Amino acid sequence: MNSKKILVIVTHPDIHKSVINKRWLQELQKNTDIVTIHQLHEQYPDGQIDVIAEQKLLLEHDTIILQFPLYWFSTPPLLKQWQDEVLTHGFAYGRGTEKLAGKRIGVAVSAGIKAIDYEQNGRYHYTLEELLRPLRVTIEYISAEYLPAFACYGVEHGIPDADLDANAEQYLHYIRELSVENYCVAD
Numbered sequence: 001m002n003s004k005k006i007l008v009i010v011t012h013p014d015i016h017k018s019v020i021n022k023r024w025l026q027e028l029q030k031n032t033d034i035v036t037i038h039q040l041h042e043q044y045p046d047g048q049i050d051v052i053a054e055q056k057l058l059l060e061h062d063t064i065i066l067q068f069p070l071y072w073f074s075t076p077p078l079l080k081q082w083q084d085e086v087l088t089h090g091f092a093y094g095r096g097t098e099k100l101a102g103k104r105i106g107v108a109v110s111a112g113i114k115a116i117d118y119e120q121n122g123r124y125h126y127t128l129e130e131l132l133r134p135l136r137v138t139i140e141y142i143s144a145e146y147l148p149a150f151a152c153y154g155v156e157h158g159i160p161d162a163d164l165d166a167n168a169e170q171y172l173h174y175i176r177e178l179s180v181e182n183y184c185v186a187d
């Protein structure tokens with residue numbers, strides 16, 4: 001039973017070319033005493049998700065973080081597929097069968113766009129938390145607790161090494177604390 005560990009489900013279509021998700025992953029890999037790392041693309045290169053294995057992994061953990069790069073203001077497709085196939089009726093929802101009820105589920109998101117553009121008065125008018133509402137309501141629908149998002153913005157604009165290091169450190173702190181909202185602002 002890994003209930004004391006945090007399950008981090010990493011979804012990145014090309015982690016080798018990644019900047020921030022790879023960096024976050026490296027931090028997690030140094031801390032496997034507190035996290036279980038589960039990489040969807042590495043586990044399922046053919047896209048055939050083992051639903052039973054995924055559900056078992058979820059049941060074994062009380063706190064789950066979905067880590068991914070923002071794609072069209074949403075999740076990468078494999079993580080959407082994972083939601084569709086794993087969060088099934090009779091497992092995640094349905095009267096008396098909400099097996100993930102009470103678990104804490106959060107998101108760690110990287111964004112190519114700068115933080116300033118994600119302000120209400122910014123270029124796109126919506127904050128990241130607003131854009132993450134479909135995920136939030138999904139988590140609440142299955143009677144789990146939504147944790148405030150951890151984010152790193154502006155990745156496509158380049159992040160100085162020092163900021164990258166600082167953000168990676170904050171990510172680990174977020175993972176450890178899971179109650180603090182941290183944001184990396186990389187303008």
Ligand SMILES: Cc1cc2nc3c(=O)[nH]c(=O)nc-3n(C[C@H](O)[C@H](O)[C@H](O)COP(=O)(O)O)c2cc1C
Nearest residue numbers: 018019020021069070071072073110111112113155
């Ligand atoms: C198909 C696609 C869609 C994307 N959509 C968004 C988006 O909606 N908002 C955003 O801020 N960045 C978007 N990006 C940029 C990625 O989020 C960014 O490159 C990623 O978070 C960087 O993380 P990485 O270094 O781990 O790859 C998109 C990138 C791709 C390839």
